[in-house]
Amino acid sequence: MARTVVTTTRKKSGERAKEFNFTKEMIPINDGSSDFVRNYRENAWKAYQELAMPTTNDEPWRRTDLRKLKASSFRLPVNGDRSGYQEVPEELLEPLVSDKHAGQIIITPEGAETSTDQSLTKLGVIFSDLKTAEKEHPEILQKILGKVVKSDEGKFAALSSAFAEDGILVYVPRNVRVEQPLHSVLWGPGIDVAYFSHILIWLEEGASLTYVHEAASTDEPQGQTLHAGLIEINVESGADLRFVELQSWGEHVWNFTHKRALVGKDANIDWVFAAVGSHLTKDFSDLDLVGEGAVGKMSGFYFTDKNQHLDHDTQQNHFAPNTTSDLLFKGALMEESRSVWQGMIYVAPGAQKTDGYQANRNLVLSRQARADSIPGLEIMADDVRCTHGATVGKIDPDELFYLRSRGIALPEAERLVVEGFFEPIMQRIPFDGVKNRLNQAINRKMAQN
Amino acid sequence: MSEIMIRNLHAGVEGTEILKGVNLTVKQGEIHALMGPNGTGKSTLAYILMGHPKYEVTEGEVFFKGMNILDLDPDERARLGLFLAFQYPVAIPGVSVANFLRTAINSRRKADNPEDKGIPIPQFRTMLKEKMDLLKMDHEFAGRYLNEGFSGGEKKRAEILQMAALQPEIAILDETDSGLDIDALRIVSDGVNALRSDNLGVLVITHYQRILNYIKPDFVHIMLDGQIAESGGPDLALVLEEQGYDWVREKSNPVSA
Ligand SMILES: Nc1ncnc2c1ncn2[C@@H]1O[C@H](COP(=O)(O)OP(=O)(O)O)[C@@H](O)[C@H]1O
Ligand SMILES: [Mg+2]
Numbered sequence: 145m146a147r148t149v150v151t152t153t154r155k156k157s158g159e160r161a162k163e164f165n166f167t168k169e170m171i172p173i174n175d176g177s178s179d180f181v182r183n184y185r186e187n188a189w190k191a192y193q194e195l196a197m198p199t200t201n202d203e204p205w206r207r208t209d210l211r212k213l214k215a216s217s218f219r220l221p222v223n224g225d226r227s228g229y230q231e232v233p234e235e236l237l238e239p240l241v242s243d244k245h246a247g248q249i250i251i252t253p254e255g256a257e258t259s260t261d262q263s264l265t266k267l268g269v270i271f272s273d274l275k276t277a278e279k280e281h282p283e284i285l286q287k288i289l290g291k292v293v294k295s296d297e298g299k300f301a302a303l304s305s306a307f308a309e310d311g312i313l314v315y316v317p318r319n320v321r322v323e324q325p326l327h328s329v330l331w332g333p334g335i336d337v338a339y340f341s342h343i344l345i346w347l348e349e350g351a352s353l354t355y356v357h358e359a360a361s362t363d364e365p366q367g368q369t370l371h372a373g374l375i376e377i378n379v380e381s382g383a384d385l386r387f388v389e390l391q392s393w394g395e396h397v398w399n400f401t402h403k404r405a406l407v408g409k410d411a412n413i414d415w416v417f418a419a420v421g422s423h424l425t426k427d428f429s430d431l432d433l434v435g436e437g438a439v440g441k442m443s444g445f446y447f448t449d450k451n452q453h454l455d456h457d458t459q460q461n462h463f464a465p466n467t468t469s470d471l472l473f474k475g476a477l478m479e480e481s482r483s484v485w486q487g488m489i490y491v492a493p494g495a496q497k498t499d500g501y502q503a504n505r506n507l508v509l510s511r512q513a514r515a516d517s518i519p520g521l522e523i524m525a526d527d528v529r530c531t532h533g534a535t536v537g538k539i540d541p542d543e544l545f546y547l548r549s550r551g552i553a554l555p556e557a558e559r560l561v562v563e564g565f566f567e568p569i570m571q572r573i574p575f576d577g578v579k580n581r582l583n584q585a586i587n588r589k590m591a592q593n
Numbered sequence: 594m595s596e597i598m599i600r601n602l603h604a605g606v607e608g609t610e611i612l613k614g615v616n617l618t619v620k621q622g623e624i625h626a627l628m629g630p631n632g633t634g635k636s637t638l639a640y641i642l643m644g645h646p647k648y649e650v651t652e653g654e655v656f657f658k659g660m661n662i663l664d665l666d667p668d669e670r671a672r673l674g675l676f677l678a679f680q681y682p683v684a685i686p687g688v689s690v691a692n693f694l695r696t697a698i699n700s701r702r703k704a705d706n707p708e709d710k711g712i713p714i715p716q717f718r719t720m721l722k723e724k725m726d727l728l729k730m731d732h733e734f735a736g737r738y739l740n741e742g743f744s745g746g747e748k749k750r751a752e753i754l755q756m757a758a759l760q761p762e763i764a765i766l767d768e769t770d771s772g773l774d775i776d777a778l779r780i781v782s783d784g785v786n787a788l789r790s791d792n793l794g795v796l797v798i799t800h801y802q803r804i805l806n807y808i809k810p811d812f813v814h815i816m817l818d819g820q821i822a823e824s825g826g827p828d829l830a831l832v833l834e835e836q837g838y839d840w841v842r843e844k845s846n847p848v849s850a
Contacts, residue, residue, distance in 0.1 A: 542683045543685055545643075546679065547685065547693070547697075548644075548666065548671070549644075549668075549670075549671055550671055550700075551671035551697050551700045551704075551759070553666075553700060553704075554666070561685065561688070564685055564687030564688035564738070565686070565687055567686070567688070568687065
């Protein structure tokens, strides 16, 4: 009897992606850069060199494979280089949370364009691009740069720290309540380019702010672009921040982000994540409730199609007693796209009377799409309330039949079910402009099929 | 005058035959009751008329407006003027009654005229309030998510609300009376009666005679084991009430009796 020998080549997991070919000489040094900032970047560069490119053997990266990243193809954008430059689309500049904003910063490879209301400056609010901040506010940078996210937390954190020249500084002094929202856009067109960004948001005691930041680019059919970014947030005692992030990168962008918010005593953050873009995203977002009575809400929306891969790693850290966290991430997936959500609620010893909630819901709209949902609890205190839930489901055919029996054609019926699925997230976003943008994304993606 | 004409309909699910040659015609302006014990295929017939993809038709035709609708999608059938009030309406989480109904109305308008911009919102609101008043429904109902957390009675009322808003030519009400207390039954029946007109034909499916005290049928049919075993006038329902189904069974199947 003939024997068939079947040889299977196992996927070589853990194989490393190529290294980037960035060099120390590329670290941005401006006329105005203080020694502090230079040291910060040089130390980050050292950390970057010491850290290996993550592989799927590293637990947080298990489901996100970097081997197709053409690491050696990226160059830094050349300032003022207009070759292949595309203007920022008008619609990205529209105010999203009210009919006007108190300040807007648009960062493009051309440089930063800032417009701020006079009243902001009078109140002592700083809303500035990072390069300008290096010159004009070195003492503030010295106080806050690198204080929330450490450069050596990961390869991409180090990379962003070392190279990020594009960035925003938002600083709201004590008890200043900014009524109109602030808005910034990071526009990263083209291929083979590496964009690095660093956003610093600092609210002193009792301050209040609404801030929307969007990262976006053209959609390029070929080639890759890299974005690595940091967001450092500190909401001091009694302060109140509403922060909306829109991730609208083109579907050729490899996007790596490390973010953390420190929330002080009786302070509050309402943090909205909306991700519809990028080819691949690996995002680390931590909520650190460090002061007693701190409250943090995280609301995530993602909608993927084609071969997009979005991986969100969230951490709700209750470091102080009487803290509350409430996370809801909802995503829908089309075609061959994939999402990963991995969340952890950590309650430190002594952080009694904490209330932690996390839920992740996924709606998988095609056979080839896949969602991984991994909740986690690590509780070191005994008087706490923590609940979590994770689901991955499909559209119920009986729901579609019901809608169709009322005359609604199949694509519209599916759109309605998807809209309904996202409704609980929309309910958590009190900004019509943002909701409209998300609904447009749903319609656009669903209309392509 | 349109009518739905069911001819020798055989159908089943996963190879099991449930409908074994159904013949029935319902014209606009008429009310027919379809009665029969549980499990005889009444809901199956309703689903098949509406085009549920799970069931397979093996023989027969269903004509509506001059065409065999068995080849049409459920939404196409609905837009032709067919309506089914479900025995077990499903919930559509996150979609409000108003949003859903407006989408349904606009789907029809767009199918008629691709240029249509949709029903003007004020006009839609006025219409919806009127229909809700007809069914003694609180206006806040329009903002609730469709069938989510609705009581049994609310679900049935919501079905009739949809019928009122969509104005079908032929409506099938599948056990709309089940699970309703007497007050709710009266409200729902009053609603249906208010919609009664020469333009509406109704097939009331039930296994209780009770609802027929409120919605008076012109014709009564009895379904047994996937076939119409007996048809008659309104009196037939009263005979059933008194004597049960046994006599129909014996009559239709004398050998085994
Ligand atoms: N999806 C299904 N799969 C298997 N059997 C079914 C299905 N739907 C209906 N049936 C069977 O068909 C028969 C008729 O059911 P149904 O049409 O619901 O009856 P009725 O509405 O008259 O009570 C029953 O024996 C039921 O078990
Ligand atoms: Mg039934």
